[in-house]
Amino acid sequence: MELKQDKTIGEVRTDVALDIEIAKEKGAKVVGCLCSYFPQEMVLASGAISVGLCGTTEERIELAEEILPADQCPMVKATYGRAISGTCLLFPLADCIVGETTCDGRKKMYELMSREKPMHVMELPQMPDEKEALVHWTAEVRKLKSFIEYHVGEEITDKGLRNAIKQINEERRLLKEIHRCRRYHPVPIMGLDLVGLSTMFSYSVNREIYRKQLTMLLEELKQRIAREEFACSPERPRILWTGLGNSLGCDKVLRLVEECGGVVVCQEGCGGITRIEDMVDEEKDPLEAIAERYLRVTCSCMTPNTRRFEDIDRLISEYSIQGVIDLTWQSCHTFNIESYRVGELVKGKYGLPFLHVVTDFSQSDIGQLRVRVEGFLEQITLGNKDASHKCLQC
Amino acid sequence: MKIIREPVFAGIDVGSLTAKAVLVDKGGILSHAIIDTGANPEKAGKTVFDKALGKAGYRREEVRQIVGTGYGRVSLSFVDKAITELTCHAKGVRYLNRGIMTVIDIGGQDSKVIRLNRDGSMADFAMNDRCAAGTGRFLEVMARALEVGLEELGRISLRSRKPSLINSMCTVFAESEVISLLASGEEKEDVAAGLHLGIAKRVGNLAKRLGIKERVGFVGGVAKNKGLRDALESFLGIGFAPIVEDPQITGALGAAVLASETHG
Numbered sequence: 136m137e138l139k140q141d142k143t144i145g146e147v148r149t150d151v152a153l154d155i156e157i158a159k160e161k162g163a164k165v166v167g168c169l170c171s172y173f174p175q176e177m178v179l180a181s182g183a184i185s186v187g188l189c190g191t192t193e194e195r196i197e198l199a200e201e202i203l204p205a206d207q208c209p210m211v212k213a214t215y216g217r218a219i220s221g222t223c224l225l226f227p228l229a230d231c232i233v234g235e236t237t238c239d240g241r242k243k244m245y246e247l248m249s250r251e252k253p254m255h256v257m258e259l260p261q262m263p264d265e266k267e268a269l270v271h272w273t274a275e276v277r278k279l280k281s282f283i284e285y286h287v288g289e290e291i292t293d294k295g296l297r298n299a300i301k302q303i304n305e306e307r308r309l310l311k312e313i314h315r316c317r318r319y320h321p322v323p324i325m326g327l328d329l330v331g332l333s334t335m336f337s338y339s340v341n342r343e344i345y346r347k348q349l350t351m352l353l354e355e356l357k358q359r360i361a362r363e364e365f366a367c368s369p370e371r372p373r374i375l376w377t378g379l380g381n382s383l384g385c386d387k388v389l390r391l392v393e394e395c396g397g398v399v400v401c402q403e404g405c406g407g408i409t410r411i412e413d414m415v416d417e418e419k420d421p422l423e424a425i426a427e428r429y430l431r432v433t434c435s436c437m438t439p440n441t442r443r444f445e446d447i448d449r450l451i452s453e454y455s456i457q458g459v460i461d462l463t464w465q466s467c468h469t470f471n472i473e474s475y476r477v478g479e480l481v482k483g484k485y486g487l488p489f490l491h492v493v494t495d496f497s498q499s500d501i502g503q504l505r506v507r508v509e510g511f512l513e514q515i516t517l518g519n520k521d522a523s524h525k526c527l528q529c
Numbered sequence: 530m531k532i533i534r535e536p537v538f539a540g541i542d543v544g545s546l547t548a549k550a551v552l553v554d555k556g557g558i559l560s561h562a563i564i565d566t567g568a569n570p571e572k573a574g575k576t577v578f579d580k581a582l583g584k585a586g587y588r589r590e591e592v593r594q595i596v597g598t599g600y601g602r603v604s605l606s607f608v609d610k611a612i613t614e615l616t617c618h619a620k621g622v623r624y625l626n627r628g629i630m631t632v633i634d635i636g637g638q639d640s641k642v643i644r645l646n647r648d649g650s651m652a653d654f655a656m657n658d659r660c661a662a663g664t665g666r667f668l669e670v671m672a673r674a675l676e677v678g679l680e681e682l683g684r685i686s687l688r689s690r691k692p693s694l695i696n697s698m699c700t701v702f703a704e705s706e707v708i709s710l711l712a713s714g715e716e717k718e719d720v721a722a723g724l725h726l727g728i729a730k731r732v733g734n735l736a737k738r739l740g741i742k743e744r745v746g747f748v749g750g751v752a753k754n755k756g757l758r759d760a761l762e763s764f765l766g767i768g769f770a771p772i773v774e775d776p777q778i779t780g781a782l783g784a785a786v787l788a789s790e791t792h793g
Contacts, residue, residue, distance in 0.1 A: 482653070488653070489653075500658075502600065503639070503656075503658035503659075505603075506600070506613050506614070506615070506656070506658070507656060507658075509612075509613045510613040510615035510616065510651065510654055513612065513613060513615065513616045513651065514650070514651050514652070514653070514654075517612075517616055517650055517651070518646055518648070518650025518651050518652065
């Protein structure tokens with residue numbers, strides 16, 4: 136299996152749009168989703184197809200800015216741009232859309248987006264460790280169930296939910312194993328290639344095919360490790376990615392890091408391992424188990440966001456990390472402020488180079504970003520001579 | 530009779546406004562040159578290199594290793610290696626003054642603060658590369674609005690008793706503010722001093738955010754401006770460490786030193 140993926144996100148979406156159209160002709164319903172907090176199991180249990188509708192490219196931002204202020208998060212603008220452009224192939228296929236009150240930009244944009252499609256917004260509690268949070272969130276998950284049942288026209292049973300939990304947990308287990316292959320040094324796959332492949336696979340309409348693709352990728356990685364066939368030289372600094380910007384389409388900085396001689400060996404957060412390794416409990420009441428699992432997602436909209444720091448702390452040692460990059464989209468206040476604490480942890484506890492990048496989806500700042508990224512990599516390769524790199528065997 | 534000479538190394542720093550070249554051998558700096566970058570960074574790099582060679586009396590073939598730096602580093606086809614100006618400034622400043630632990634560099638289009646490790650490598654850095662506020666380009670525009678030369682700007686500001694309050698550090702808005710301040714009768718020296726205070730606050734806060742460790746070296750073309758230098762020292766409450774060479778060449782100097790080190 137080739138460990139490269141040359142399709143753009145636009146091409147990937149075009150392919151899946153065709154598959155969805157075929158499925159819709161046979162009577163399938165489609166639920167559009169927008170966030171890691173969205174419990175996908177609910178859609179699977181209803182027999183519908185879920186499709187991600189977040190904007191990750193700049194081309195529809197201009198249109199969105201006719202309505203939204205320009206100084207907003209690029210993801211908020213790009214997502215709204217997809218909804219109103221009439222040129223996004225996927226958006227019109229959704230029968231309904233579900234969002235969450237993660238941040239102010241999103242929730243106010245959703246008020247406008249709800250003019251385009253039937254939309255349900257889940258109210259996300261933002262102090263996840265308070266005991267009331269789970270009670271409230273469980274009620275929100277229950278409300279979501281009724282919304283999906285109504286729009287899909289199917290009842291969601293406990294049996295259906297249990298089955299969906301098992302299926303999606305299995306996908307998570309495969310993905311987790313795939314990501315953990317990157318603990319080897321040197322890595323069997325470049326960060327950009329894994330981002331490309333996993334984004335493309337995740338757009339599968341047929342979950343059986345999705346699991347097959349993941350199994351094949353995992354097998355390939357294991358074989359490459361056994362054959363000692365690595366993706367790059369051992370000299371490349373091993374980078375932990377945190378924050379945003381590690382999915383196909385909005386990967387410009389990640390691409391730059393690997394162009395400039397680094398290798399991203401682990402991603403925390405959306406698109407990364409911490410959204411995968413957390414399973415839904417298969418023993419508990421399914422709806423409650425789903426609520427618990429999704430409230431544990433570590434977005435910076437949560438306060439305090441304790442688990443994110445525990446994750447980063449653990450991943451630095453697990454993946455033999457030599458430097459950490461934290462990417463924030465412009466105007467994302469929560470990730471932007473939280474970055475200070477990420478830097479404290481990385482520099483203070485581990486003495487590792489840390490780079491906080493604030494950017495958007497455009498290419499306009501690529502020259503300046505190159506200086507920062509190269510400077511950051513030079514901190515690892517030219518400085519810090521005492522910190523010897525440990526080769527990890529797992 | 531043939532004289533056997535020490536191996537020579539070169540550093541070429543092609544910035545947004547000026548290109549700098551430095552030649553070193555194991556004894557120290559042989560020569561340096563500074564020219565305007567103009568529209569063609571590759572050409573500017575070659576020209577400034579030749580100029581430094583001419584001053585020292587060397588030919589290109591005699592240079593053992595060349596390191597390129599600055600925003601134009603990626604366009605220099607004749608260098609052996611490209612290294613960012615962050616690492617190069619750190620190296621160059623340390624070469625001139627071993628006591629320096631923090632570097633503040635204000636160049637043509639951005640400002641940087643670099644903290645050093647004990648061994649002179651880079652420990653951490655912060656950059657303002659979003660807009661021209663407080664950079665060499667900013668000062669050029671303001672000098673033109675004040676109808677004084679760029680070199681004069683620093684000198685006249687030292688005469689000010691009552692620096693003007695400049696509200697905006699955006700190059701476009703500050704320019705119109707300067708023009709209206711002059712129209713309302715404010716002295717040029719007060720406006721110049723006000724501009725320096727504004728820049729000092731902006732760059733000084735960048736440095737405070739990163740954390741300052743003494744001693745601090747102030748470099749880059751803008752470090753030649755005495756008025757700004759004083760303003761930044763008083764904002765930070767410190768005195769800058771002396772740097773014997775032209776502060777504009779520390780990037781190219783660091784590149785030359787790195788060239789000699791990578792060569793072994």
